Amino acid sequence: xxxxxxxxxxxxxxxxxxxxxxxxxxxxxxxxxxxxxxxxxxxxxxxxxxxxxxxxxxxxxxxxxxxxxxxxxxxxxxxxxxxxxxxxxxxxxxxxxxxxxxxxxxxxxxxxxxxxxxxxxxxxxxxxxxxxxxxxxxxxxxxxxxxxxxxxxxxxxxxxxxxxxxxxxxxxxxxxxxxxxxxxxxxxxxxxxxxxxxxxxxxxxxxxxxxxxxxxxxxxxxxxxxxxxxxxxxxxxxxxxxxxxxxxxxxxxxxxxxxxxxxxxxxxxxxxxxxxxxxxxxxxxxxxxxxxxxxxxxxxxxxxxxxxxxxxxxxxxxxxxxxxxxxxxxxxxxxxxxxxxxxxxxxxxxxxxxxxxxxxxxxxxxxxxxxxxxxxxxxxxxxxxxxxxxxxxxxxxxxxxxx
Amino acid sequence: xxxxxxxxxxxxxxxxxxxxxxxxxxxxxxxxxxxxxxxxxxxxxxxxxxxxxxxxxxxxxxxxxxxxxxxxxxxxxxxxxxxxxxxxxxxxxxxxxxxxxxxxxxxxxxxxxxxxxxxxxxxxxxxxxxxxxxxxxxxxxxxxxxxxxxxxxxxxxxxxxxxxxxxxxxxxxxxxxxxxxxxxxxxxxxxxxxxxxxxxxxxxxxxxxxxxxxxxxxxxxxxxxxxxxxxxxxxxxxxxxxxxxxxxxxxxxxxxxxxxxxxxxxxxxxxxxxxxxxxxxxxxxxxxxxxxxxxxxxxxxxxxxxx
Numbered sequence: 025x026x027x028x029x030x031x032x033x034x035x036x037x038x039x040x041x042x043x044x045x046x047x048x049x050x051x052x053x054x055x056x057x058x059x060x061x062x063x064x065x066x067x068x069x070x071x072x073x074x075x076x077x078x079x080x081x082x083x084x085x086x087x088x089x090x091x092x093x094x095x096x097x098x099x100x101x102x103x104x105x106x107x108x109x110x111x112x113x114x115x116x117x118x119x120x121x122x123x124x125x126x127x128x129x130x131x132x133x134x135x136x137x138x139x140x141x142x143x144x145x146x147x148x149x150x151x152x153x154x155x156x157x158x159x160x161x162x163x164x165x166x167x168x169x170x171x172x173x174x175x176x177x178x179x180x181x182x183x184x185x186x187x188x189x190x191x192x193x194x195x196x197x198x199x200x201x202x203x204x205x206x207x208x209x210x211x212x213x214x215x216x217x218x219x220x221x222x223x224x225x226x227x228x229x230x231x232x233x234x235x236x237x238x239x240x241x242x243x244x245x246x247x248x249x250x251x252x253x254x255x256x257x258x259x260x261x262x263x264x265x266x267x268x269x270x271x272x273x274x275x276x277x278x279x280x281x282x283x284x285x286x287x288x289x290x291x292x293x294x295x296x297x298x299x300x301x302x303x304x305x306x307x308x309x310x311x312x313x314x315x316x317x318x319x320x321x322x323x324x325x326x327x328x329x330x331x332x333x334x335x336x337x338x339x340x341x342x343x344x345x346x347x348x349x350x351x352x353x354x355x356x357x358x359x360x361x362x363x364x365x366x367x368x369x370x371x372x373x374x375x376x377x378x379x380x381x382x383x384x385x386x387x388x389x390x391x392x393x394x395x396x397x398x399x400x401x402x403x404x405x406x407x408x409x410x411x412x413x414x415x416x417x418x419x420x421x422x423x424x425x426x427x
Numbered sequence: 428x429x430x431x432x433x434x435x436x437x438x439x440x441x442x443x444x445x446x447x448x449x450x451x452x453x454x455x456x457x458x459x460x461x462x463x464x465x466x467x468x469x470x471x472x473x474x475x476x477x478x479x480x481x482x483x484x485x486x487x488x489x490x491x492x493x494x495x496x497x498x499x500x501x502x503x504x505x506x507x508x509x510x511x512x513x514x515x516x517x518x519x520x521x522x523x524x525x526x527x528x529x530x531x532x533x534x535x536x537x538x539x540x541x542x543x544x545x546x547x548x549x550x551x552x553x554x555x556x557x558x559x560x561x562x563x564x565x566x567x568x569x570x571x572x573x574x575x576x577x578x579x580x581x582x583x584x585x586x587x588x589x590x591x592x593x594x595x596x597x598x599x600x601x602x603x604x605x606x607x608x609x610x611x612x613x614x615x616x617x618x619x620x621x622x623x624x625x626x627x628x629x630x631x632x633x634x635x636x637x638x639x640x641x642x643x644x645x646x647x648x649x650x651x652x653x654x655x656x657x658x659x660x661x662x663x664x665x666x667x668x669x670x671x672x673x674x675x676x677x678x679x680x681x682x683x684x685x686x687x688x689x690x691x692x693x694x695x696x697x698x699x700x701x702x703x704x705x706x707x708x709x710x711x712x713x714x715x716x717x718x719x720x721x722x723x724x725x726x727x728x729x730x731x732x733x734x
Contacts, residue, residue: 098536184724187471187535191671192717198668199713206706317668321543328540361551368544372537373530 037398044395048253051336055249059242059339069231076238076306078346079245081106083299085327085338086248087292092324093332094256095288096268097185100320101193102296104200105168107315109297111204111211112167114310115151116160117220117228137219142209150210157224164301165294172293173286180282180289185271194317201316216311220304228305241302245339248295253335255291264288325364328371331380340379438580439701447697449586452593453652455689457666458673459600459682460644465671466679467617468637470528471539474546475670476663478642480553481519482512482649483564483658487557490564490653505567509592509650516646517639524638532634546664553660563657585654592651596644597686603640604682613637617680676716678726688727692716 043050063075084102091097124133130140135147153159175196179189204211212218220228227233255261263284267274275281304310313319322345330341345367352360375381457479464472486508493504523545531538566585573583604610615623616633624630645663652662673692677684692712699708720726 092536098539100539178721179724182721182724184720187465187469187539188675188720188724190471190536190539191668191675192720194668195672195713195717199710199717202706202713203710206704206710321540324540325544358551358555361547361554365544365546365548365551368547369527369541372534372541372544373527376537 034398037395040395040398044392048257052246052250052253055336055339056246059246060239064235064238069234072238073234073306074350075343076234076241077303078343079241079339080299080303080306081323081326081346082245082339082342083248083302084296084323085330085342086245086252086335087295088324088327089330089332089335089338090252090256090264090295091285091288091292092327093334094261094264094268095285096271097285097289098190098324099193099289099292100190100317100324101195101197102292102323103315103317103320104193104197105172105293105296106300106303106319106323107200107204107310107312108168108171109164109300110304110310110314111217111300112154112160112163112297113301113304114217114220115154116157117223117304118217119147119151119155120223121219121221136212136217138212138215138217139209144209148210165297168293168297169290172290176286176289177282180285183282185285194320197315197317197320201312204312204315212311214312216309216313218309218311220308223305229308234306237302237306241306244298244302248298249335249339252291252295256335260284260287322364325368325371327378329367329378331378331383333377334380337378337380337383344379440698441580442582443697443701444694445582445586447694449583449589449655450697451690451693452586452589453648453655454666454669454673454693455593455686456596456648456651457645457670458677458685458689459597460641460648461670462674462677462679462682462685463600463644464638464641465674466681466685467613468532468634469535470532470638471535471542471671472528472638472641473539473543473667474523474549475542475642475645476665476667477546477549477553478516478520478645478663479649479652479666480549480658480660480663481516482646483653483662484553484557484562484649485512485515485646486650486653487562487564487658490566494565503567505588505650505654508564508653509647512646512650513643514646516649517643520639520642521635523642524635528638529631529634546667550660550664557660559660561657561659561662564653566654589651589654592647596647600644601682609636672713672716676720676726678728681726681728684726684728 059079064072067075084106087105088099088102091099118136122134122136127133127135127137127140130137132140132145135144139147153163175193179185179192184192204216205214207213222228228237256264263274263279267279267281267284271281274284300310300314303314323342326342326345327338328341329345330337330339345364348363348367349360352363371378377384457475460478461472461475464470464475486505489504489508489511497504527541527545528538531541569584571584573581574587575581602610604613612623612628612633615626615628616630616637620630623633649658649663652658656662669692673689674685676692677686677688695715696708696712699711702708703711
């Protein structure tokens with residue numbers, strides 16, 4: 025049946041049939057085209073930089089899809105990992121910006137300005153490794169991964185999950201943001217680490233650097249999406265899904281549920297940390313306002329809007345929520361909180377599968393209708409009415425639509 | 428510390444513990460409501476702090492009203508405010524339960540997100556109605572003074588009132604849950620919903636009124652809160668993480684655990700605040716709570732239940 029469809033279809037019909045058969049690849053190509061071609065072509069550098077900033081949140085949403093959407097572990101502290109990644113990068117950039125010449129007016133030249141303001145006379149020990157770029161590149165994923173490992177081993181091995189885990193991650197986020205704000209001399213306090221200028225002598229504030237960083241970020245995100253979707257298609261992904269729905273059965277089948285959860289949580293933490301580091305590079309500062317509870321929960325809503333079980337949805341959801349935020353907070357600042365509050369309630373109560381769920385229901389239906397139409401127009405001449413390939417529709421949607 | 432004599436140190440210690448006791452009282456009132464909603468019903472109400480804010484604003488409005496139009500009520504409005512706060516918060520809770528929570532009983536993580544959205548909306552409503560600036564209720568004169576049991580110890584009366592109120596509400600909740608028919612129904616519903624329903628208990632109605640009661644308690648906490656701090660749109664949300672930790676730390680199903688953990692967290696924080704900076708004290712307290720939770724994941728006073 026399907027081979028007949030292909031031989032009779034027009035080039036457009038062929039394309040649609042191919043897209044139907046390789047839905048994952050198509051989604052990936054569409055997303056790549058959007059990020060790598062459409063956005064850079066249609067936007068000025070200011071807007072593009074803004075999109076780049078949103079895309080760094082998409083790393084966090086992607087991590088949440090893996091640990092929450094698939095693994096069923098809701099973390100309300102992903103901002104911690106985003107922040108740690110961002111702070112690691114910011115510490116390196118700040119040290120580079122604080123060379124003895126440019127800080128010669130300070131009472132202690134060669135240390136970051138906020139340390140000088142807080143009467144520190146030497147660089148604290150934990151800042152020293154960040155003088156090296158390679159150490160920084162290692163620290164960006166490693167430090168958040170270690171923290172995630174610590175938290176998850178302590179929690180999951182003792183079978184703390186669900187709501188308790190969510191509340192504890194929230195407390196971790198509160199601790200880290202209070203700590204950063206309180207230890208002003210070591211962390212820059214509530215202002216964060218600002219005035220970041222160069223990366224190994226390369227001015228990250230210039231327009232060309234912004235373009236390059238945007239593309240680097242987009243490539244990293246696409247790589248993250250690709251790796252995640254491969255991982256979720258593999259055995260581990262199936263196990264995560266099974267664990268979300270029937271944890272006991274997975275445990276009784278002989279799998280170590282705690283290890284699976286730890287893996288998902290650490291994976292998500294590393295993704296968030298990469299996002300944080302890219303955020304620092306593109307935006308040029310890092311502050312505790314990205315670490316605490318509120319940003320962490322906002323990132324959950326990004327994942328929920330996109331569809332909590334869709335890696336592509338994570339990116340679209342993040343873009344949509346943040347465009348909405350920018351748009352509404354510029355035009356109707358009072359309305360924004362109403363909007364996002366309603367979004368939280370609506371996404372949970374009315375469409376729990378988010379954009380991806382809508383896509384599966386509506387757009388795929390329209391897609392299918394279009395294909396049928398094309399084949400009908402082509403088929404009328406031959407007098408053979410062609411049916412759409414029904415099996416493909418059912419096959420792609422079954423696993424994910426059962427929530 | 429050498430410059431302080433032993434008796435002065437003792438006085439500071441007493442007053443600091445008393446400060447701990449007043450913050451313990453507000454925390455406990457909040458946590459009691461949350462323990463009922465979370466512990467008994469399994470609903471994560473992230474908007475619980477906003478119910479405190481409702482109570483606080485109600486008290487503020489009543490204080491303004493009595494100042495302007497009913498001067499004879501100035502001395503006694505606070506007692507009325509406690510009652511009114513309870514009922515306003517409880518009826519908003521009833522509404523929220525009907526519109527939102529009852530659709531989400533089987534999805535605890537989703538109640539968390541939806542009620543977070545609700546809390547954002549409520550905060551914006553407060554901001555639109557009362558303005559972003561913090562307001563404070565005018566306390567009646569008899570609440571302003573302080574008791575001095577010895578020369579160097581100073582205990583504020585409003586703190587005593589809050590503690591008395593907390594004691595009263597806690598006793599009320601205990602009597603309600605453990606000595607009345609309604610309490611039996613609530614506990615039966617919590618322990619085995621299906622069996623409770625089969626035994627003829629209207630579990631839907633129990634859910635509804637339990638949720639409303641929890642919200643009402645937060646409203647009372649709000650009235651108490653006005654005596655120790657000023658009220659802003661986000662006053663309640665500052666308490667929410669602490670309150671959840673209190674409930675989890677004490678063991679979600681145990682009310683005694685909630686009291687014990689509210690006490691230990693508030694005391695640990697206010698005592699360490701004397702020796703350290705506020706933020707370090709907070710960090711250390713939270714860290715200690717998390718570490719203890721790692722050792723006892725289901726809280727200090729967990730009940731062993733077969734699941």
